[in-house]
Amino acid sequence: MVLLESDAPELGSSAPDFSLPATDGNTYALDDFDPDVLVVMFICNHCPYVKAVLDRLVELGNTWGPDEVALVAISSNDTERYPQDDFDSMRELAEEKEFPFPYLFDESQEVARAYKAVCTPDFFVFDDQRRLAYAGRLDDNWKKPEEVTQRDLRDAVQALLDGDRPDEEQHPSMGCSIKWKP
Numbered sequence: 001m002v003l004l005e006s007d008a009p010e011l012g013s014s015a016p017d018f019s020l021p022a023t024d025g026n027t028y029a030l031d032d033f034d035p036d037v038l039v040v041m042f043i044c045n046h047c048p049y050v051k052a053v054l055d056r057l058v059e060l061g062n063t064w065g066p067d068e069v070a071l072v073a074i075s076s077n078d079t080e081r082y083p084q085d086d087f088d089s090m091r092e093l094a095e096e097k098e099f100p101f102p103y104l105f106d107e108s109q110e111v112a113r114a115y116k117a118v119c120t121p122d123f124f125v126f127d128d129q130r131r132l133a134y135a136g137r138l139d140d141n142w143k144k145p146e147e148v149t150q151r152d153l154r155d156a157v158q159a160l161l162d163g164d165r166p167d168e169e170q171h172p173s174m175g176c177s178i179k180w181k182p
Contacts, residue, residue, distance in 0.1 A: 009116045011168065015040070015130040016114035020074065020104035023091040028102050033070035036128040037160045039153070041073045041101075042117040042178065045093050046084045049175035050120050052142050054097060057121075060138075060154060061100035069157055071101035076112035077120075077179040085179070112178055119175040125156050125166070133160055136170035 015038065019029040030038075041057065043050045061071045079086040087105050094103040106112055115124060125134035134156035139148045156166035 009132060009135065011132050011135070013132045015124075015126045015132070016111065018074075018104075018106075018111045018114070020106055020111060021087075022102040022104045023087070023094040023099075024102060026102070028072065028104055030130065033072065035066065035068055035070045037064075037069045037157050038126040038130065039069065039071045039157060040115065040124040040126070041071065042076060042112060042115070042120055042122040043073050043103075044075045044077045044082070044085045044120045044176075044179075045089050046077075046082055047120040047176040049142055053121060053138050053145075056138060056145060058097055058100060063154070064157070064161070068161060072104060073099065073101055074104045074106050074111060074117075075120075076106035076109045076117065078109075078181045079107075080181070082179050109178070109181060117178060119173055119177055121175050122173040122178075123153050125153065125160070127160055134166040134170060135173075137173050140171075142174070 015030055017030045019027060021027050075085055075090055077085040090103055090105060121138065123136060123138060124132060127133045136152055138153045140150040141147045152171060159166045
């Protein structure tokens with residue numbers, strides 16, 4: 001396991017479009033998400049960093065109403081080398097954890113590249129104009145939820161909902177590298 005930190009795109013940059021299949025049988029595009037705040041999360045099934053925060057992501061997805069905040073999870077890993085991240089396994093995880101957000105499969109890895117995602121988990125928060133307002137970590141303790149003192153992602157979303165901008169000093173996401181195809 002190699003720990004990487006994300007190198008996010010510039011704040012204010014536009015959300016790249018996508019159209020990807022989801023574990024719920026639908027296909028989702030950027031325009032399918034209407035709320036004022038959109039959270040795009042790059043995750044996968046096997047990464048220990050994702051596993052450690054998965055319950056927190058589900059809790060986050062249940063925090064706001066669907067008219068306030070839309071969350072979407074995307075897996076972009078190479079499933080030939082990491083079969084535990086294949087579409088069927090994604091579907092099983094989404095059902096087991098009762099994801100309150102769609103879980104999309106980026107088989108071509110083009111969406112991860114467009115977002116400049118580098119690790120799992122990697123988080124991007126967009127405002128109502130779909131401009132990047134936050135790119136960083138979930139919180140300050142990926143390993144021990146009981147020791148979290150800063151909820152960076154939640155605070156960024158709440159700032160946007162309150163009509164403010166998130167703090168521009170943002171801590172990068174960290175986790176396993178996205179497993180790029182050769």
